[in-house]
Amino acid sequence: MSANQGTTTASPETGRRMSSEERREQIIAAALAxxxxxxxxxxxxxxxxxxxxxxxxxxVRLFGTKENLFLAAVQSALDELMRVFRAALEDDSTDRPVSKRIGEAYVALLSVRGLHQTLSHAWLLGGHPVIGPAARRGFALVWAFFRDEAGLEPDEARAFLAEGMLINVMIGMRLVDDYGSDPRITELFRACFPTELPHILDIAPRGDEPW
Known part of the structure; x- marks a missing residue:
């Protein structure tokens, strides 16, 4: 059976046959991208x-429909988002403010191709009868984390969400293509990523990349 038939492809790291759960995770990673x-x-x-x-x-055998696949990708993105947020919150190895640690964790997730943008697409599908309610629950979950777990004041939580949305837009628009050539975009990137800029410039998707 060929690799494209999907049940016997070996893991590139080990050369062994992948389990169905590993295959599912591989498909979700592709779906996010x-x-x-x-x-x-x-x-x-x-x-x-x-x-x-x-x-x-x-x-289709694993997920049934595109809708189910999208929901699985959104849930995976939310699970990973909450995982890194909570890890940042529990990190007692530094005296940096909680909001700073969480912000850095959010930016680090840009290494998961498509995660931020898939969530952004979900937020825009509020009128969808199935995806809309799931997106609203996810968004409320993020807000509850900032308020109840991280202990941020409402204005702090609002500002964090607003900056996160700005970052999502910048990455989704592939604005990195104009860094260095457009002084307005260059200034924006330097303002949003004062310490992580070299890494962001390295991992942000470019306009000529399919995803």
Whole structure:
């Protein structure tokens, strides 16, 4: 059976056959990348299957529909977001403010291709009968974390969310392409990433990348 048929592909790290759970995680990672770049309407299960290196019927067998696949990708993104936020919150190895640690954790997640943008696409689908309620629950979960777990005041939580949305827009627009050539964009990047800028310039998706 070929790798594109999706059930016997070996892990590139070990050369062994991947388990169904590992394959599911691989497909979700591909879904984050593709949904993040193309949005919900612009993505097909075949796009995700090709990116993951499996067959489209295999994706359908695991997830059923594109809607289910998108919901799984959104949930995966939220789970990872909450995981790194809580890890930053519990990090007692530094005296840096909680908001600073959480902000750095958020920026570090740019290494997960499409995570921020998939969440942004979910936030824009409020009118969808299934995705809309799931997106609202996820957004409320993030707000509750800032207020109840991190202990931020409402204005602090609002400012954090606003800056996070700005970062999502910058990455989604591939504004990094204009860094260094457009002084307005250069200033914006330096203001948003005062300490992480070299890393951001290295990992941010470019305009000529598919995702």
């Amino acid at each position: 593709v949904f993040g770049a193309r949005g919900y309407e612009g993505t097909t299960t075949d796009d995700v299957a090709r990116t993951a290196g499996v067959s489209q019927p295999y994706v």
